[in-house]
Amino acid sequence: MTQSRQIHLVRRPQGMPRADDFAVVPVETPDAAEGQVQLQALFVSVDPYMRPRLDADQPLDAPMLGSGIARVVQSRHADFKEGDLVRHFSGMQERFVSDGRGLQKLTPDPALPLSVYMHALGGTGITAYGGLLEVGALKDGEQVFVSTAGGAVGSVVAQIAKIKGCRVAGSTGSDDKAAWLRDVAGLDAVINYHKQPLASALREAMPNGIDVYFENVGGEQLDAVLPRMNVRGRIPVCGMISTYNGERAGVKNLSSMIYSRVRMEGFVASDFPHLNAQFQTDMTGWLKSGQIKYQETILDGFERAPEALVGLFEGKNAGKMLVRAAE
Amino acid sequence: MTQSRQIHLVRRPQGMPRADDFAVVPVETPDAAEGQVQLQALFVSVDPYMRPRLDADQPLDAPMLGSGIARVVQSRHADFKEGDLVRHFSGMQERFVSDGRGLQKLTPDPALPLSVYMHALGGTGITAYGGLLEVGALKDGEQVFVSTAGGAVGSVVAQIAKIKGCRVAGSTGSDDKAAWLRDVAGLDAVINYHKQPLASALREAMPNGIDVYFENVGGEQLDAVLPRMNVRGRIPVCGMISTYNGERAGVKNLSSMIYSRVRMEGFVASDFPHLNAQFQTDMTGWLKSGQIKYQETILDGFERAPEALVGLFEGKNAGKMLVRAAE
Numbered sequence A, B: 001m002t003q004s005r006q007i008h009l010v011r012r013p014q015g016m017p018r019a020d021d022f023a024v025v026p027v028e029t030p031d032a033a034e035g036q037v038q039l040q041a042l043f044v045s046v047d048p049y050m051r052p053r054l055d056a057d058q059p060l061d062a063p064m065l066g067s068g069i070a071r072v073v074q075s076r077h078a079d080f081k082e083g084d085l086v087r088h089f090s091g092m093q094e095r096f097v098s099d100g101r102g103l104q105k106l107t108p109d110p111a112l113p114l115s116v117y118m119h120a121l122g123g124t125g126i127t128a129y130g131g132l133l134e135v136g137a138l139k140d141g142e143q144v145f146v147s148t149a150g151g152a153v154g155s156v157v158a159q160i161a162k163i164k165g166c167r168v169a170g171s172t173g174s175d176d177k178a179a180w181l182r183d184v185a186g187l188d189a190v191i192n193y194h195k196q197p198l199a200s201a202l203r204e205a206m207p208n209g210i211d212v213y214f215e216n217v218g219g220e221q222l223d224a225v226l227p228r229m230n231v232r233g234r235i236p237v238c239g240m241i242s243t244y245n246g247e248r249a250g251v252k253n254l255s256s257m258i259y260s261r262v263r264m265e266g267f268v269a270s271d272f273p274h275l276n277a278q279f280q281t282d283m284t285g286w287l288k289s290g291q292i293k294y295q296e297t298i299l300d301g302f303e304r305a306p307e308a309l310v311g312l313f314e315g316k317n318a319g320k321m322l323v324r325a326a327e
Helices: A050-054 A114-118 A123-135 A152-163 A175-183 A198-205 A219-228 A256-260 A273-289 A302-313 B050-054 B114-118 B123-135 B152-163 B175-183 B198-205 B219-228 B256-260 B273-288 B302-313
Strands: A002-009 A022-029 A037-045 A068-075 A085-088 A095-098 A104-106 A143-146 A167-172 A189-192 A210-214 A229-237 A263-266 A296-300 A320-324 B002-009 B022-029 B037-045 B068-075 B085-088 B095-098 B104-106 B143-146 B167-172 B189-192 B210-214 B229-237 B263-266 B296-300 B320-324
Touching (some): A002 A095, A002 A302, A022 A095, A037 A085, A037 A114, A085 A114, A123 A152, A123 A210, A123 A229, A143 A152, A152 A210, A152 A273, A167 A175, A167 A198, A175 A189, A198 A219, A219 A229, A302 A320, B022 B095, B022 B302, B037 B302, B068 B114, B085 B114, B123 B210, B123 B229, B143 B152, B152 B167, B152 B210, B198 B219, B210 B219, B219 B229, B219 B256, B296 B302, B302 B320
Parallel strands (some): A167 A189, A210 A229, A229 A263, A296 A320, B167 B189, B210 B229, B229 B263
Antiparallel strands (some): A002 A022, A037 A095, A037 A320, A068 A085, A085 A104, A263 B263, B037 B068, B037 B320
16 A cells, blocks of 8 residues: 555636646555556646546546556566556556556657657657648648647647648747747747737748648637638648637638638547557657757646646646656 | 620629629620630529629629520531530620630430539539538438538438438428428428527437538538537538628537547539539439439529529528529
């Protein structure tokens, strides 16, 4: 038996989530029984997809659903030994026991920090890769626009598009992120949507229209983009973060999809198991060569997961937002 | 030289078009010169796609763009003889001369009325056929919902889906159209959106969700449909008539595309030349066997084209709206 903690949702948020919609709950984690392992959380991930679940799928007074990296600290399971690292989808638990189902053993490349397996080499990376290349059917040299380009998914999308020889512009909500995208990630143009009217900024940033719009935001940004889409343009819909917290500005320009034959298609990270091997190879290479750069915002301390999640929705992250629960 | 008439747009409509946005203009049509034909309009088509063009593409004080069926009345062209019938895209002209380019010779099936070549066997037919089967990627037995099911395109879409063994529901704005769709066209359920709240009517009409939503309307209907879409559902976007006259209710439920992996895609009638031969064969057979039924609203008199077009936007048509300019 070990003293540990869980993060629970204790109240469904009204609009923007607040830290006190959650609680840090002390629990006793049992030792691993025969056929089980006990795991210790190292990294806890907070992600935009969690927002809509807070309204429905996420049970109240139970551990928050979510993914992380954990270390095996007790093993009575033939496939695992103490010290093994795993990726899991067992939610926000400081320690937990598992029969091994749903655990994915991780052998990190020693040249890369472990945290990248929670973003560029993890769920957000394959979301970017599959969403852009398969759903977006990107062709080399096309015109690409990415919303929330400073986020964990958007920043990878933008850089993959650059690797594929595209002209790439992105939108973001802060000057710091804009500077990083322009100066470090190498985007051709960056729009700070708090400072520039989107429609005219977009005309200037994408003078040849848009072939692929990687959609993370919805609402006004989608409305500004739709009339700029080129014929047979694609809009992979990864997220619509502007609509998650109740401010639902209706989208008015959908009819421009008709003459432009635009295709808009929703997807989720788990749609791409068939791409995983190629993704791991490509992304490991791009990270090691420095062609894909990343930012992380890591809060230290398991108990800071609610703060991290709320901060994510308030845009306080630069790149991937993570919580480090232990070294 | 022959006295004839043209329909001109003389003022860009403010919101809903009015008859006096148009004028019936007397003109003198020259005789056919060497290499030309002179044509007489038989049927003039009015179509929903014309609405957005009135705001931009359609020149003022020039013949309205559009399609029709005409008869060759003078020929000095090797490929045409007097009495030949053609489909054309030469706009709303009672008589006109042509060098033959853009004329499509028509050999109507004697068992079918000529007017069907302006709808079920014409542009609206192939729009329905290509939009449903190719863009919508319809599979036999799926759940299909069609908006403006009483219209020229929608009524054909709904009946093709029935031929393919689907459960089919449609929406329409009048009890007469609803009765025709249920009793004559054989739809499984019909919603009169003026009388029933869409969301609950849709739950009842489509208890197993929606695999293909054939979109003619946009706005509130799209918002009601989106949460009902099944995983990997398709929304071929043929039109968004609710948005054409300025009442642009924003669409708020697009984020439900994400987890349902819904694909939404715009298209136009001219996207399907590769399907035309199969379409002509299928549709001629379906019309002759009575598997596809249709309604027509035919106004007699070339000068009534503005009335027909305005009536179309006011929903005064049952099925395809046409003007008969001559027998």
